[in-house]
Amino acid sequence: MDPNRLKGKNIMITGAAQGMGACNAEYFAAQGANVCLGDVNVDGVNEVAKRINEAGNGKAIAVKLDVTKREDNAAAVAATVDAFGYINVALMNAGVNKPRMFMDIDEDNWDMIMDINAKGMLFGMQEAARQMIKQGPMDEVYKIINVGSIVSRTAFLDVVPYSCSKYCALAMIIGGAKALWEHNITVNGYAPGVVRTELWEQLDKDLVEIGMFEEEGQSMDHLAKTMITMKKYSYPDDVKGTAAFLVSPESDYMTGQLIMIDGGMIMQ
Numbered sequence: 001m002d003p004n005r006l007k008g009k010n011i012m013i014t015g016a017a018q019g020m021g022a023c024n025a026e027y028f029a030a031q032g033a034n035v036c037l038g039d040v041n042v043d044g045v046n047e048v049a050k051r052i053n054e055a056g057n058g059k060a061i062a063v064k065l066d067v068t069k070r071e072d073n074a075a076a077v078a079a080t081v082d083a084f085g086y087i088n089v090a091l092m093n094a095g096v097n098k099p100r101m102f103m104d105i106d107e108d109n110w111d112m113i114m115d116i117n118a119k120g121m122l123f124g125m126q127e128a129a130r131q132m133i134k135q136g137p138m139d140e141v142y143k144i145i146n147v148g149s150i151v152s153r154t155a156f157l158d159v160v161p162y163s164c165s166k167y168c169a170l171a172m173i174i175g176g177a178k179a180l181w182e183h184n185i186t187v188n189g190y191a192p193g194v195v196r197t198e199l200w201e202q203l204d205k206d207l208v209e210i211g212m213f214e215e216e217g218q219s220m221d222h223l224a225k226t227m228i229t230m231k232k233y234s235y236p237d238d239v240k241g242t243a244a245f246l247v248s249p250e251s252d253y254m255t256g257q258l259i260m261i262d263g264g265m266i267m268q
Contacts, residue, residue: 009089011036011089014038014039014124023236030055034058034060035058037060039062040064042064070126088132088142090143090144091145095117095147096113097113100161101157102158114168116165118169121146141186144186146187146188149169150265158210158212186255191259193266221233229267
């Protein structure tokens with residue numbers, strides 16, 4: 001690994017206390033990036049920041065961030081600038097899911113998922129873009145990166161609100177790319193499939209609760225055998241390379257794109 005590949009990248013990451021957000025943060029920092037870690041789980045982001053700072057390459061700060069609050073998103077951007085001088089990358093990673101069969105979806109389930117995954121993503125994109133525009137032209141491209149999903153391209157009967165929220169992530173990639181390029185800001189994203197994280201561990205329990213599976217632990221193996229071409233589910237380490245590519249100068253001539261990282265569940 002080149003410890004200087006991402007040097008000069010100051011990155012705000014939402015949902016960075018665990019899972020893919022934490023994994024990406026540590027991977028970026030190991031390549032020289034500075035990272036602002038935002039999450040409602042303050043203890044979690046403090047622990048990730050501690051590991052990064054002890055490793056001694058890129059630097060990290062941790063902030064409390066409820067993405068559903070515009071002021072929290074603005075504060076996280078400001079904290080990034082205060083700590084590192086400017087922001088040039090924002091990774092919109094925060095997300096939740098709570099399965100419901102289609103006819104059991106209620107207002108609370110819909111609002112919780114859409115508020116965090118869609119509205120929260122919009123707020124983060126906008127506040128990051130405002131700061132990037134305020135900073136003015138730089139020698140490098142500014143970057144906003146949205147985390148989508150396989151359900152940015154399809155939908156399943158037990159996660160319709162989540163699917164809607166991830167279609168929103170794709171729409172904001174495309175619309176944001178068209179709206180922000182005049183300010184030298186690209187907008188891209190990546191779409192994981194079945195990733196073994198704390199979020200999926202809870203999802204597995206929820207799927208048993210709603211009757212999709214009989215026992216905990218069945219969901220990931222079932223999906224691997226029946227839907228994933230590569231016949232195995234993934235881990236955050238399988239995603240971090242594509243995320244780093246989108247952060248790096250190697251992706252400068254890309255905008256409006258969503259890259260699938262799903263072992264061949266959705267082929268385009």
